[in-house]
Amino acid sequence: MDTPPVKTRFAPSPTGRLHAGNMRTALFNWLLARRHAGAFMLRIEDSDSERNDPSALDAIQADLQWLGLDWDEGPGAGAPADWQQSSRASVYEDAAGRLIAADAAYPCFCSATRLAELRERQRRSGEPPRYDGHCAALDPVDSAARRAAGEPAVLRLRMPDAGTIDFDDLVRGPQSVRAGELGDPVILRADGSAAFLFANALDDALMGITHVLRGEDHLSNTPRQQVLLRQLGLPVPAYGHLALLVDTAGAPLSKRRGDASIAGLRDAGYRPEALLNYLARLGNPVPDDSLREAAELARGFEPATLSRSPARFDVHQLDHWQSVAMAAAPVESLRPALEPGRVPVDREADFLALVQPNLRFPAELNDWARRFFDAADVLPAQGAAPIRETGPAFFETVAGVLETADTGDWRQLRPALEAATGRRAGAMMKPLRLALTGLGQGPALGAVIDLMPADIRRARLQKAAAMAASGVEPDA
Numbered sequence: 001m002d003t004p005p006v007k008t009r010f011a012p013s014p015t016g017r018l019h020a021g022n023m024r025t026a027l028f029n030w031l032l033a034r035r036h037a038g039a040f041m042l043r044i045e046d047s048d049s050e051r052n053d054p055s056a057l058d059a060i061q062a063d064l065q066w067l068g069l070d071w072d073e074g075p076g077a078g079a080p081a082d083w084q085q086s087s088r089a090s091v092y093e094d095a096a097g098r099l100i101a102a103d104a105a106y107p108c109f110c111s112a113t114r115l116a117e118l119r120e121r122q123r124r125s126g127e128p129p130r131y132d133g134h135c136a137a138l139d140p141v142d143s144a145a146r147r148a149a150g151e152p153a154v155l156r157l158r159m160p161d162a163g164t165i166d167f168d169d170l171v172r173g174p175q176s177v178r179a180g181e182l183g184d185p186v187i188l189r190a191d192g193s194a195a196f197l198f199a200n201a202l203d204d205a206l207m208g209i210t211h212v213l214r215g216e217d218h219l220s221n222t223p224r225q226q227v228l229l230r231q232l233g234l235p236v237p238a239y240g241h242l243a244l245l246v247d248t249a250g251a252p253l254s255k256r257r258g259d260a261s262i263a264g265l266r267d268a269g270y271r272p273e274a275l276l277n278y279l280a281r282l283g284n285p286v287p288d289d290s291l292r293e294a295a296e297l298a299r300g301f302e303p304a305t306l307s308r309s310p311a312r313f314d315v316h317q318l319d320h321w322q323s324v325a326m327a328a329a330p331v332e333s334l335r336p337a338l339e340p341g342r343v344p345v346d347r348e349a350d351f352l353a354l355v356q357p358n359l360r361f362p363a364e365l366n367d368w369a370r371r372f373f374d375a376a377d378v379l380p381a382q383g384a385a386p387i388r389e390t391g392p393a394f395f396e397t398v399a400g401v402l403e404t405a406d407t408g409d410w411r412q413l414r415p416a417l418e419a420a421t422g423r424r425a426g427a428m429m430k431p432l433r434l435a436l437t438g439l440g441q442g443p444a445l446g447a448v449i450d451l452m453p454a455d456i457r458r459a460r461l462q463k464a465a466a467m468a469a470s471g472v473e474p475d476a
Contacts, residue, residue, distance in 0.1 A: 006038030007210045010064075010071075011200065013045045014056035018063045020260040020313050021215070021245035021253040024279045028213045028242065028306075030069045031280070034298035041207065042074030047085040047199055063262040067272050068294050073207075085199050092194035095202055095232055096155055096187065104231040105187060107143045107153035108135040130183030131156065155188035157198075157228055165223035170211065170240025170303040177223045185224050201225035205234035213303060216241040217252075240303045243283055246310045253313060260313055269337075269361035270318065274325035278318045282311040291324050319360060326359045337362030342369035350451055354443045371437045372452050377463060378438030387464050390431040395465035397421050398432060399458060402449065410446025435464035 010026040012018065018026075033040040042064065046052050061075055074083045082088050099105035108131075119129050135143075136158065147153055160179040169175050187198035194202075200221075204212060219241045229236045244252045253259040265275060273291060280286060280297045283306050326334075331352050342365075343351050355368040371378050379387065401420050405413050417432075418424050429445050436448060436457060449457065 004208065004210055006033055006036035007041065007208050008033040008038065008213065009041040009043050009204070009207070009209050011043040011045050011203070012060055013048065013051070014060065015048070015051045015053055016056060017059055017261045017263050019253045019262065020265075020275075020279060023063065023067065023262055023275075024245055024282055024311075025214060025242060026064060026069055027067070027276070027279050028284070028301070028303075029211075030294070031298045031301040032211055032213060032303065034295065035301045038210075039072040040070075041209070042071040042077070042083065043203060043207070044075070044084045045196070045200065045203075047194055047196070049086070049193075059263065063266075066262070066266055067276055085194070085203065088199070088203070089193070091206065092188070092199055092202065093192070096194075096198075099157065099187075099228075099231060100155070102231065103140075104158050105155050106136055106138065106140075106158060106184075107147055108156045108184075108186070109138075109143075109146060109151060109153045110134055128181060130181065131185075133184060136184060152190040154186045154190050156184040157187050157224065157231075159184050159224065159227055165226060167222065167226060167239065169219075169222075170213065170238055171243075171306050172241060172308055173304075175219075175222075179223070179227075182220075182224060187228070197221050197224055198228065201228050202232075202234075204237050205229050205232075209237050211240070212237045213240045213242055215244055217244065240306075242306065243308055243310045245282060245313050247313060250310070250312075260315075265318075269363055270322055271325040271329060273328075274318065274322040277325070278321045282313070283307040283309075291321075291328055323360055326361075327357045329356070331356065334359070334362050334365065338365045338369065342366055343373055347373075347451060354447050354451060358442055368442075371439070372448075373456065375456060375459060378460070379435070379463060379467065380438055384434070384467065386431050386434055388468050390468060392465040392469040394421050394423065394431065395435060395461045395468060399461040399465075402454070402457060402461075407446075407450040410444075410450075413446060413449070431464075436460050 008029040010029050012022060012026075030040050032038075042061070044057060044060075046057075057075070064071070071077055082091075096105065110131075114134075115131075118132060122129050135156070143153070159182050163179050164176045165179055165182075166174070166176045185197050186195050189195055203209075222239045222241070226236050246252055247259060262275075266272075273293075276294060276297075277291055280292075284301070285305055285307075286292070286297065287300065331349075334352060334356065335348075338348075338352075351369070351372065352365070355365065358368070359365065370376065397420050398417060401413075401417055405416060407413060418428055421428055430440065433442065433445055433448070434440060436452060442448065
């Protein structure tokens with residue numbers, strides 16, 4: 001039998017904005033599909049009507065598109081057209097009827113109170129929480145009569161009570177679960193709507209999904225879903241369970257808390273290629289630290305090499321990739337962040353080229369523009385002790401040299417400044433940089449001096465000399 005082409009999916013519920021953990025799951029499924037020249041599907045699992053957010057569907061698509069993750073099936077793409085669970089009620093009803101007819105599912109009339117008491121007894125006795133099969137042996141005729149009379153009931157899948165359920169996890173390797181420990185899960189709610197476990201597995205099988213990468217919190221669903229699909233005579237995808245993405249405190253990222261939301265990161269100025277490269281490496285051994293495009297990352301993606309330990313989302317590591325991405329970004333992609341009039345038109349190109357390697361976010365262009373071209377004071381309100389310690393003569397001497405020197409030739413200018421001030425290397429450049437830009441680090445000092453207008457340089461050096469002479473901190 002021919003092996004079907006690889007087809008993966010990302011199936012979020014539209015109950016809030018995607019966060020970095022959701023997006024990493026989407027990315028890994030996309031990488032797996034593209035690695036094998038397969039298909040990637042976006043499916044929306046919106047069966048929980050009470051929690052659905054009407055704006056979330058558009059937001060999910062915008063987040064994926066921003067990161068460059070295209071889909072072959074789903075909203076705005078090809079078949080199947082019914083990519084929303086809310087449009088598939090008849091599919092679930094038909095499958096449930098087949099399970100009932102085969103005695104593979106049964107109505108359960110247990111109240112919420114009884115189930116809560118059962119869980120508490122199991123907790124006290126140290127048993128794993130599972131349904132005890134209270135309604136499993138009810139007479140089908142009596143059950144049908146009770147349902148016809150309006151008594152509320154859920155529908156449960158009848159699980160085997162002995163043996164093991166075995167499968168090979170794409171990430172974790174061979175898995176074996178004792179069937180008797182699983183209990184009979186709910187597949188239809190009392191209102192007739194499909195539960196997640198049921199709709200999710202059925203959709204995967206009917207939509208031709210061959211590989212599923214999802215969070216390890218779904219690991220317990222996999223043996224139940226395998227039993228379900230086999231009872232229906234449907235193909236079972238290969239499942240792989242990813243270690244969760246956690247915050248700095250070790251807690252899983254939460255959509256409800258708004259942790260590391262993709263929209264928030266985008267609004268903060270992070271570039272998509274920065275987030276893409278960071279997420280692709282969380283638990284995934286990418287062999288080098290170069291900035292890569294998504295297609296490059298796909299070529300080496302292998303689920304079996306993924307880490308089984310939780311990956312920590314660290315904004316400082318993301319900032320590293322942001323700096324790398326900013327340095328490599330096309331200049332034209334940065335220009336829109338520069339406020340009009342901040343930089344003289346004839347110096348804009350040189351300015352952008354000079355400060356780009358020092359940017360973390362595009363909006364920082366405006367701060368650099370202020371430091372280069374604004375007459376306003378840039379000396380820090382506190383921490384200017386190096387200015388006072390250097391003394392006024394240094395700044396007065398530098399100002400004199402710059403009045404007549406060729407500021408475009410740093411190889412000549414630097415020795416002239418060192419000779420005139422009697423200072424070399426950091427002893428000269430650190431206080432001079434601080435006086436000119438108000439910062440202790442930044443672009444090459446020679447380029448700073450050359451790009452900064454002469455009147456701005458002169459004013460900054462005069463301010464530093466005055467402060468050094470008076471010993472007074474600048475105004476806040």
